[in-house]
Amino acid sequence: MTAVATPVSPMLVRLAAEKATGALLRDHGTLYLVDGRVVHAESPAAPGVDVLLTTGGRLPREGWDEAVDRAGAHRAVGRFLVDSGRLHDGELEICHLGAVFDAAFFALSPTSGPTRFRYGVGHWFGTVRPVSAEAVERETVRRRELLDAVWPYASVDSAPVVPRPAAPGQTVGARQRALLAAADGERTPAELARLLGRPAFHTLLDVRRLAAAGLVETPQEPEPEPGPVPPPQPLLAAPQVADPDIALLRRLRDALEAHL
Amino acid sequence: MPGIDECLLEAMALPGARGASLVDWTSGLALGTAGDSPVGDHETTAAETAELARSAAEFDSFVAEGETPSDGPPVEDLIVTTRAGYHVLRFVETSFDSSVFLHLWLDRDTGNLALARIRLKDLAERLVLG
Numbered sequence: 088m089t090a091v092a093t094p095v096s097p098m099l100v101r102l103a104a105e106k107a108t109g110a111l112l113r114d115h116g117t118l119y120l121v122d123g124r125v126v127h128a129e130s131p132a133a134p135g136v137d138v139l140l141t142t143g144g145r146l147p148r149e150g151w152d153e154a155v156d157r158a159g160a161h162r163a164v165g166r167f168l169v170d171s172g173r174l175h176d177g178e179l180e181i182c183h184l185g186a187v188f189d190a191a192f193f194a195l196s197p198t199s200g201p202t203r204f205r206y207g208v209g210h211w212f213g214t215v216r217p218v219s220a221e222a223v224e225r226e227t228v229r230r231r232e233l234l235d236a237v238w239p240y241a242s243v244d245s246a247p248v249v250p251r252p253a254a255p256g257q258t259v260g261a262r263q264r265a266l267l268a269a270a271d272g273e274r275t276p277a278e279l280a281r282l283l284g285r286p287a288f289h290t291l292l293d294v295r296r297l298a299a300a301g302l303v304e305t306p307q308e309p310e311p312e313p314g315p316v317p318p319p320q321p322l323l324a325a326p327q328v329a330d331p332d333i334a335l336l337r338r339l340r341d342a343l344e345a346h347l
Numbered sequence: 348m349p350g351i352d353e354c355l356l357e358a359m360a361l362p363g364a365r366g367a368s369l370v371d372w373t374s375g376l377a378l379g380t381a382g383d384s385p386v387g388d389h390e391t392t393a394a395e396t397a398e399l400a401r402s403a404a405e406f407d408s409f410v411a412e413g414e415t416p417s418d419g420p421p422v423e424d425l426i427v428t429t430r431a432g433y434h435v436l437r438f439v440e441t442s443f444d445s446s447v448f449l450h451l452w453l454d455r456d457t458g459n460l461a462l463a464r465i466r467l468k469d470l471a472e473r474l475v476l477g
Binding site: 139140142143144145146175176177178179180181182184185188216225226229230233258259260261262263283284285286288289292293 | 349350351354369371373374375376378379390394401404405406407410420421439441442443444445446447473474475476477
C-alpha cells in the first residue's frame with residue numbers, strides 16, 4: 088500500500104527499475120536479482136536454507152550436499168530438491184522465502200560500507216519464487232520498526248542471551264521456551280538461530296519480546312556501532328549509569344513513555 | 348500439489364472466498380496473497396492476523412494434555428466471525444522449524460464455513476506433503 092519513503096538502498100531501487108540481473112554486494116550480505124526481482128539473499132548473520140532444512144532433520148546433510156553437487160553447476164539446487172523427491176514445492180517455497188527475507192533484512196541493514204553490483208552473477212541455489220525489490224525493501228523497514236516497537240533496545244540483538252527468572256504466574260510460549268532453554272548465557276541471538284534452525288530475524292524478535300517481558304536481560308551498554316567514529320563526548324556528558332536499579336528505573340520510564 | 352500460489356488459488360475457488368494468504372506468524376510476513384484484503388492491504392492484514400495466531404499458538408490453555416512443543420502448534424485453526432464475513436486461520440505444520448498459517452476470508456452470505464474449514468485443513472496438508 089505505502090511506498091517506502093526513504094529507500095533502504097537507493098541502488099536496489101535503481102536496479103529494480105532497470106530490471107537488472109546480478110548480485111548486489113553490501114557489508115552484511117548479498118542480494119541476487121533476476122530481471123530486477125529478488126530471487127535469493129545471503130548474509131553471514133542469517134542461517135541459510137541448508138541450516139533451516141537440516142537442523143530439524145527435514146533433510147539429511149548428505150541429501151543437501153548431493154543436491155548441491157548435482158545441480159549447483161546448473162544453478163538449480165532448489166528445483167533439484169523438489170524433482171528428486173527430497174522436498175515438496177510448498178515446503179521449498181516456505182523455507183526459501185523465509186530465508187530470503189531473513190538474509191535481506193541483514194543485508195540491507197544500515198551500513199557505511201560500499202555497495203557494489205556485479206552484473207550477470209547468479210546464485211547456485213536457483214530461482215524459486217522471485218519477490219519484487221519493493222516488497223523486500225518494505226518488509227525490511229517494517230521489520231526494523233517492529234523490533235523497536237516491541238522493545239527499543241538494540242543492545243539485546245548482539246549480546247549473549249541471559250535468561251531471567253519468570254515472575255510468579257508468568258508463562259511463555261513453546262517456541263520462546265525452546266529459545267530460553269538453549270540460551271546458556273553465552274550464545275548470541277544469531278548463534279541461537281543457527282542452533283535451533285530458525286531464521287535470525289525471528290530469533291531477534293523473540294529475544295526482544297522476551298526482554299520486554301523481563302525474561303531476558305537487557306544489557307546496559309549498547310554495542311558500539313560499527314562504521315563511523317562517534318562524535319567526541321560533549322563536556323557535560325550524561326553520567327555513566329552503574330547502579331542497576333537506576334538503569335532499571337530508566338528502562339521502565341522509557342517503556343512507559345513509549346506506550347503513552 | 349503445488350506451491351503457495353496454487354494453494355491460494357484453490358482456496359479462492361471456495362464459495363464466498365474474498366481473500367486468501369499464507370502468513371508467517373512470528374514475523375507477520377505475507378508469503379503469498381490472493382484476492383482482496385479486508386483493509387485493502389494484504390501486508391496490514393498479515394501483520395494483524397499474525398498477532399492473533401501467535402497468541403493462540405502460544406497460550407498454554409490451548410495445549411492438550413500430553414502434547415509437547417515439538418508436536419507443532421497445539422491449535423489447528425482459528426475462526427473469527429464478523430457481521431459481514433468469516434475468517435479461518437489454519438496452521439500449517441512443516442517438518443522444519445517454521446510458523447506459518449493459511450488465512451481465508453469469506454463473505455458471510457455466500458461463504459460456507461464448515462466446508463471452508465475442511466478444505467483449508469486439506470490444503471494446509473497438501474501444501475507441505477504434496
